[in-house]
Amino acid sequence: MSTQSGIKKQVPYLFSVLKATAFSTYKEWAAYRSQMAVTIFVGPVFFLTQMFIWRAVYATRTTLNGLTLEQMLTYYGIISVIGYLTYDSADWDLQWLIRTGSFLTFMLRPVSHCYYAFAQKIGHRLLALWVELLPIYLIFFFVFKIPLVPAEPGWALLSLTFSFVLVFLTNYCIGLSAFWLTKTEGIRRALLVLLDLCAGMLIPLTFFPTGMQKVLFYLPFQFISYVPTRVFIGHYELAGITLSIPQVVGLQLVAILVMFALYRLLWHLGIKRFTGVGA
Amino acid sequence: MKTNLRIYLAGVKTALASRMAYRGDFLMSMLIMLLVEMAAPLITFLIYENGATFPGWNMYEALLIQGVFLLGKGIAYPFFFGIVWNTIERVREGTFDLLLIKPKSVLFMAIVTAFDSEDLGKLIGGVTLFTLSLKRLPAPGWGEWLQFFLLFAVTLMVLFGYGLIMAGLGIVWIGNFRVYDIFSSITNFGLYPTAIFSKPLQTIITLIIPIAILGSVPATVLLGRPSAGTLGAVGVGLLFLLFSLVFWQWMLKKYTSVGG
Structure with a gap:
């Protein structure tokens, strides 16, 4: 009974922390919105x-690796949008805090740094939603005529949410190094190069040799952007393996749990090494 | 000239010494710089491996363009392109003033204090890709090599021009490292044969914004089939360098010395 009431108190508290942190990050980055808005030029270019x-590649053919030109361009359109939606710099922020010793102040706070950093990401991406994502989406849709409409909106939203969390956890683990x-x-x-390549x-991962595709199938990287893109399109295939959308989104959840366990392990081992002096 | 060279070498030595404080990270960064630049060649390789092509270009011809592009970047980034991050960072921190009070030109000091050792990885990547692709193609004659070196000199001048414009922007657009993104997105066209782009875009990247000169124009000379508008591209490249020098001086006058 007391555990239940403890959780009841904890949830609104954590939510208020998330709201306050996300809001302050949003306000902080809104001052640099012109930097973010560079994406409106860079993305379409x-x-x-x-x-x-x-x-040019499709000039002499109608399909390549089972994809038509329109599907290929849609793939890149979705990949870009997912990138803007899930981007974060948790890795850089964390390594900077550890290197300079500033991480010490987070040890004294009543909220875990990981949770704080995640709330920061939410605030940062909320700003990006209208400064980067919405204009890019409209440019892709109306200028390039790329139909960025998910085949199954519910599953696509869930997959994007999982990707959002997975990118954060992956970057956070990199920062813990x-x-x-x-x-x-x-x-x-x-690791970021490896991520770009393997995700x-x-x-598209189907361009890699079959043996490599089999390896990529068992690595967690595909769940960051390849899987959400495929869920968006409504059809998943890699290394000759075809999975239904619910199955692949379920696997994405498993990848999150594995990455969370890895984060806990790295944290447990790494925090013992922190001296608080900086370097 | 001798004094300037000595000062520059002192800058290189200092930069290397400070980077060696974290040797492991330095070697890793250098390797990564090499790998990062291999993204476009990898895409090209995978396209050809899957049986597709850029019409009229075999894989090694396409890779040669990317090799020339990377070679240019590989020389520019470590030796003078550091002026961009150096200026942006110093202006933001307010330490750009230190360059203004030195008894040498600001531009020279901004270059001297910006040697970027880890970008040598780009140079290794560029040399490797250039050599490997050239080995699989008919050997160019002396005349073609001579033309190539002249055009490649213009490539480096244009890259210097881009560096000046980006650094100049960094003086007024405080702390904005996204100028690198703008540069990458624009020059991305230079990684592929000009012929794959539409006619209006070919004109833009050859005769208005010097992008084709970064890869396609010098590479096609080596292949013995010079691009249309090669002379025009050279002229535009030289004009671009002049414009960037004027732009740099103009931005320098706008410097307000407050940090950001």
């Missing part, structure tokens, strides 16, 4: 290059 590349390495710029970049951000 990158997409324009993709459009020309793939138009600062407990061991102090300066993590190198490993951060290495299908650069090219």
